[in-house]
Amino acid sequence: MRRLVGVELTRLRWRRAVQVLVAFALFVPILVFAITAWNTRSYSDAEMAEFQTQVDRDTNSIETQQSLKDCLDNPDDFGVPPGEDVQTTCEEWTLPQLDWYAFREPLNLDTERDAGSGVVVIALLAVLFALAGTTFAGHDWNTGSMSNQLLFEPRRGRVWLTKGLVVTLASGAIAAVVLAAYWTGLWVLAGARSLDPSGHSVWEGYQQGIRGTALAALCALCAYAVTMLFRSTVVTLGVLFGLSILAPILLALIAFPDNERWMPQTNIAAVMLDGTTYYGEMVCTSTTDELGNEIQECGDSTEHKLTLAGGSAYLLGLLALAAVPSVLTFRRRDVP
Structure with missing residues (x-):
């Protein structure tokens, strides 16, 4: 098993598309950090005058x-x-x-964590590693090398597990390094500007980095599982597009109570932000006036809390829906 992991890790490392995606995963956060530092810089005395x-x-x-x-x-x-x-x-x-006129806001670690660059970097990493997961498996199917690999290791369940393990660990490791470096950079930047980067805010940023690492690794594994199921990178990209774009639109059109709870972006936000708030249907009550006319009064929308555990369970459920049939079909279907 260890040797098989080493072989798959080597194949993943030398895949050119994966190298490009990893390069983006390293470069884009640097760009986001530079933009954040520039947009939160203080005004000079000449500018204030x-x-x-x-x-x-x-x-x-x-x-x-x-x-x-x-x-x-x-x-x-x-x-x-x-x-x-x-x-x-x-x-x-x-x-x-x-x-x-002087509308530029100073650097605030709480803002960056809850609605700023911290969320943006995690989202970018999740997308990039999902692409890495699907291209890693899709290349094997497109080139027909999957059948050659099974000649050396005929136990298909072990092959599936090893590939998935390599994709997950590699994505998680890179995401962990990037997010740790990003929040360390924000901490240092805040100190250099004589701000007060309290330990509480910094620690919560690192905690978000841990959750973002798990989310990026899960996205990579899920994309890999879908690709192993359909044996096509194009189909996987279509499924991911439907899940991220079409599913929320469909759920919004279908009127049922608490439908916001089942939208993917709501549960992803719960994971990234350690819980989130969403709003249900507007509460309306009917009363009758003295003349017998019915009067309907509507108040504010119902506020709901979605915890980290609830969002994690939803995303793990999606992973199970992709991984279980993927493993079963890979073990039973013919490999060209």
Whole structure:
């Protein structure tokens, strides 16, 4: 078994398409990090002085002063709440503010983890390693080398397991290194900018990296299993497209309670973010007025929590749906 793992690892390492995908997996996070660092850089004193000059110029313009006068004369038309100081509220609403121009947000590790570059890097790695998993198996079927491999190792179950193990471990190892390096880079960048990268935020970033590693490895294994089932990379890409694009659209069109719970992106978000929130149908109640007319009142949509365990169970279920028939058909069907 160990020798077979070594052979498959060598074949995976020398597959040109896999090499390209791994190169992207290493380069794209660097690019994302550079973009994040650039977009969160602080403003220089010269830039802040220029913004202040623009604020003063726009504040003294005829249009701005007229808007302020109209607000002061007719605060109700501008929606000023009763009891609020009209002068202060109108100035706040109509006069230009410095943050209208200096809108760039400083680096925030919590934001990067929950809705920023951390999520983007995990999603990119998951896609790239899914492509690596399908091209690794698809090449064997397209070239007919699968039959030659079975001449040296006729136990098909072991062959399937070894290939899947190599794809999973290689994807997980690379994803772990990339995500650990990415969050270390963000930590160092925050410290270099004299921000406060608290240990709590950094540790949660590394925890997201662990979950992202597992997600990337699972995507690679699932793509490999589907390719071994259909024996075609093209079909696998179609299945993945349908699962990621068409399935959510179909579930949205089918009206049944709590359908958001079964959408793939909801469960993926639960894994990446250690739980997520989604919203169900709007709650409506019917009442009858004094004249006997029925009045329907609708409130806010029902809020639901999806835990990490719930999202993981969903994704593992999808993996089982792909892996079980893949193994069974590989053991029984003829290999050309």
